[in-house]
Amino acid sequence: GHPPPPTSTETDYIRTSCHTTRYPETCFTSLSKYSGAVKNNPSRLATLAIHVALSKASHMSNYVSTISRHMDSDNTTEYSAAVRDCSSVFGDAVDEIRKSYKEMKRLGWTGESVRFQLSNVQTWMSAALTNQDTCVDGFDDVSDGDVKAEMVGRVAAVKEVTSNALALVNSYADTADAPIQSKARSPTINFVLGGPGVGKGTQCTRIAETYGFTHLSVGDLLRKEISSNSEYGDIILDTISKGKIVSSEVTVKLLKMVIESSETDRFLIDGFPRSEENRMVYEQIIGIEPEVVLFFDCNEEEMMKRVLHRNQGRVDDNVDTTKERLRVFEAYTLPVIRYYSQKQKLHKINAIGTEDEIFERLRPIFTT
Ligand SMILES: Nc1ncnc2c1ncn2[C@@H]1O[C@H](COP(=O)(O)OP(=O)(O)O)[C@@H](O)[C@H]1O
Ligand SMILES: O=c1ccn([C@@H]2O[C@H](COP(=O)(O)OP(=O)(O)O)[C@@H](O)[C@H]2O)c(=O)[nH]1
Structure with a gap:
């Protein structure tokens, strides 16, 4: 044009x-x-x-x-x-x-x-x-x-x-050179991980409000790509519907654009990295070490129950896709969680309890 x-x-x-x-x-x-x-x-x-x-x-x-x-x-x-x-x-x-x-x-x-x-x-x-x-x-x-x-x-x-x-x-x-870090500002990044429906988004909203973070749900960014008819929309929809992990090139590119264009410099990145490969590509392209990695832990039955009660009309909130998401979580995301545990960045949070109770468990991490 x-x-x-x-x-x-x-x-x-x-x-x-x-x-x-x-x-x-x-x-x-x-x-x-x-x-x-x-x-x-x-x-x-x-x-x-x-x-x-x-x-x-x-x-x-x-x-x-x-x-x-x-x-x-x-x-x-x-x-x-x-x-x-x-x-x-x-x-x-x-x-x-x-x-x-x-x-x-x-x-x-x-x-x-x-x-x-x-x-x-x-x-x-x-x-x-x-x-x-x-x-x-x-x-x-x-x-x-x-x-x-x-x-x-x-x-x-x-x-x-x-x-x-x-x-x-x-x-x-x-x-x-290191496009983001070479800027005068050097953003703080925290990752928030956990299985499907464990309550990551719910708690991120509260942490973001209380402690001044920008909440970036990578799942939400991907769903926005689908609804905005971006060139990757079809492949993203197909991947999410199957409960698989979207190509790192796509997610990291999206994240990079959002972080770079943001006026703020403290981010909670929710639902990413989902695999060691995600983490590698993130390190190569964005390269900002997360300060803290939260891991919301909860049993599979409870996660399944929360997903099926979510009622947001999501294509992946059904029994079959959620079984696959649980399998993907165990096979691909747990290794990332182990990696950050070894690096002593991991905070494991018991995700069973009321929303308030869980938020109280998070406070010490952000108030020190
Ligand atoms: N502590 C909790 N106990 C019971 N249900 C919860 C709790 N936290 C969140 N939920 C509900 O579980 C569903 C999934 O939560 P959500 O924050 O969207 O999870 P995630 O971002 O990890 O997929 C939502 O319907 C939410 O209202
Ligand atoms: O970094 C990401 C984040 C999300 N997803 C896809 O988006 C879906 C929903 O992720 P989200 O974090 O929104 O929801 P949750 O699985 O925690 O309910 C996942 O199953 C994946 O298919 C992905 O591929 N890469």
Whole structure:
């Protein structure tokens, strides 16, 4: 669709960011018309710059290869040799820029650290620039004239946008290291675990109100994704209906976005991590050690009873799905609970009793 019309603060952001590139004017003119979509976000700006470089480089690559194809095969002039070589290295440059663009689109989604993904992009964009230089160098031995000037001039224009894109990736990489922790604020995070229906949400609401936390129920975030028709909605609904665990890439990405965009910095994360794999991906992408991990403990019959009485119209609150959720809890979540127990972060709470009684058991944890 059409990008939203730019506002002056958004174009200011692009102008300032372009100061760090080697060709600031080209940078600004090629990117400012998209400033509304960039929304002052360095990652989006770098991705956009790569997109612009990709389109210019593809165009150039087609141009050189067309000229190359229209030359007689017995044409052995230095010009034709240079054009053939250029056509080949430009094809490589386009591949490298395309790979970079795809990687930028998957930042934070692959299970690898963003840092690692960005270093790949830096490598590929540098290689693309080198290939473009190689093309120009090939014309060194060609005698000066209009055709040579035309070719070298066109490549130079592509090099400018490629170099700018690399510079914007570099500046983003400088700030993207551990994106959350490098911010001036360093949020406090507590995890709240326990089987289905044990009362995590109920107690989290009270803890959040009394002790000033932002309550993030990952189950609620996922249900919101379903009802907002996000691209992952169908797969999330299918996974939740079966009582299985949604892919870590999805949950961690959601959590990261919510934490990053929140004005507050004390979080109770309810119902996550549900597996050691969840925990690993969390550590790679968000990486903030939880201060406290609460474990609400209760027998399965009681959990089943509470789930079946919940009455919130949830697709997973039925006997069969809840049996599977209990099985998943035991097989995948208990190992996480053991992990935090070994790290001496775990507080096990007896979840049998009235809501008030249970809340009283929690007070000492938050008042010391
Ligand atoms: N201490 C308790 N005793 C009995 N029922 C409870 C208690 N705490 C919560 N419930 C009820 O059990 C159901 C599940 O609680 P909820 O907080 O949604 O659990 P979870 O977030 O762990 O899935 C809800 O209907 C809730 O009202
Ligand atoms: O980090 C999470 C949190 C929730 N879920 C899914 O959401 C469902 C409901 O989770 P929630 O914590 O809302 O409810 P509970 O199981 O505690 O009743 C789970 O069974 C999973 O299918 C998930 O996959 N990953």
